[in-house]
Amino acid sequence: MNLFLLETLRLYSPVPLIRRWTRTPVQLGDITVPEDTLVTIPIATIHRDREVWGDDAGEFRPERFDGGGGKSLSALLAFSMGPRACIGQNFAMVETKATVAAILQRFRLALSPDYVHAPTDVITLRPKYGMPMIVSGVDGL
Structure with a gap:
């Protein structure tokens, strides 16, 4: 279930972007961002970046987080970093x-055709x- 949730957060992060002010000049690749600059971090774009996630970046593949995550977990910004x-990430x-x-355990769920x-x-x-969902009870309940 953990892999499923991480991949869901990658593709559909609840917060699509975050903003931070620079306190000092910051070097981002070939660009120097001056002090007191509002920087927008496009989480939704980063989470679908093929250079970070591979050619299948737009596909739902929970197994990409299997085996410790490594680079994948460091690029997952659903809760910032x-x-x-x-502070509520673990909870x-x-x-x-x-x-x-x-x-x-109690229900079977299916997306409605609508x-x-x-x-x-x-x-x-x-x-x-x-x-809209189609909800039915699990056999025996």
Whole structure:
């Protein structure tokens, strides 16, 4: 389930970008970003960058995080990184795993044929037209 969640966060990070002010000049490759500059970090773009994730960057492949993650985990910015990272990251991951496990033990879920894939950014990333689901009980419940 952890691989599934990490790959979901990579492709559909709740926050598509973050902004940070530089306190000192910062060298980014061949570019020097001056002090007191607002830098926008496009998480959604980085998470689909073929140079970072490979030619299949647009595909859902949870196994890309198997084996420790290495470079993949350092490029995953769903909760930001470093001293400004989300302090609720570990809690969010544990809570999500527990919730998904509880739901999957009790129900079978399928996307409705009425679903239209249209992610939209309204503070956080969400389905523009909702996510209609077909829910049925698991056999024996």
